[in-house]
Amino acid sequence: MSALTHDTLTLTQNIAAPPARLFPLLTSPEYRAQWAAPTENTRLDILQADIRPGGQELSRCGPADNPEFEVTTDFHHIDAPALLIFTETIRIEGAPLSSGLCSIEVTPEGAGSRLTITAQLASLIGDEMAEGYTQGWTAALANLARLARLAEKETA
Numbered sequence: 001m002s003a004l005t006h007d008t009l010t011l012t013q014n015i016a017a018p019p020a021r022l023f024p025l026l027t028s029p030e031y032r033a034q035w036a037a038p039t040e041n042t043r044l045d046i047l048q049a050d051i052r053p054g055g056q057e058l059s060r061c062g063p064a065d066n067p068e069f070e071v072t073t074d075f076h077h078i079d080a081p082a083l084l085i086f087t088e089t090i091r092i093e094g095a096p097l098s099s100g101l102c103s104i105e106v107t108p109e110g111a112g113s114r115l116t117i118t119a120q121l122a123s124l125i126g127d128e129m130a131e132g133y134t135q136g137w138t139a140a141l142a143n144l145a146r147l148a149r150l151a152e153k154e155t156a
Contacts, residue, residue: 003126009119009134013141016112017148023081023106025148026115027051035147036061038139043067053078068092082106090129098123100133112148115141 015022025031029049037044041064048058055075060067070091077085084104090097100121107114117137123129 003124005123005126005130007119007121007123007127007130007133009117009121009130009137011117011134011137011141013115013145014109014112015115015145015148017152018111019081019106019108019113021151022113022115022148023084025144025151026084026104026106027078027080029057031147035143036140038136038143040064051075051078069097070094097125098129098133115144117141 017025025035029046029051033044033046042062043064044059044061045067046057046059048056050056053075057071057073057075059071059073060069061071062068072089072091073086074088075084075086077083082105085102087099087101089099098121100119102117102119105116105118107116119133119137121130121133
């Protein structure tokens with residue numbers, strides 16, 4: 001029997017890149033692979049990416065030596081450079097762990113952007129998934145901020 005729990009997570013991060021420069025970092029598979037793995041001991045392998053309304057991304061993530069989590073992301077709404085809405089299902093060995101509705105909002109903030117991520121999560125494994133989601137996104141956003149700073153320096 002599953003331990004169904006529901007959570008809504010909201011995370012914000014100021015990023016030193018204007019929305020028009022930040023949005024490609026958020027959506028481009030080659031950039032996502034650089035920032036989305038939360039730590040140097042983890043990785044994200046993007047197997048397929050069709051980032052458009054109605055498109056889908058398939059990826060694997062987890063420990064660098066065993067990216068055991070299978071992620072299916074379905075894109076529903078993209079309003080570049082301001083909004084990205086998608087659903088995400090995470091599985092391990094084909095068994096679902098969670099599904100979530102995620103929105104990423106990008107608003108101008110001075111010379112940069114303010115990024116707000118809201119995830120409405122249905123977990124089949126209890127509170128552990130929400131904790132992992134929060135930790136993973138928090139670390140990934142810090143990585144994204146570093147990548148954006150580097151990209152801004154290169155274009156300056």
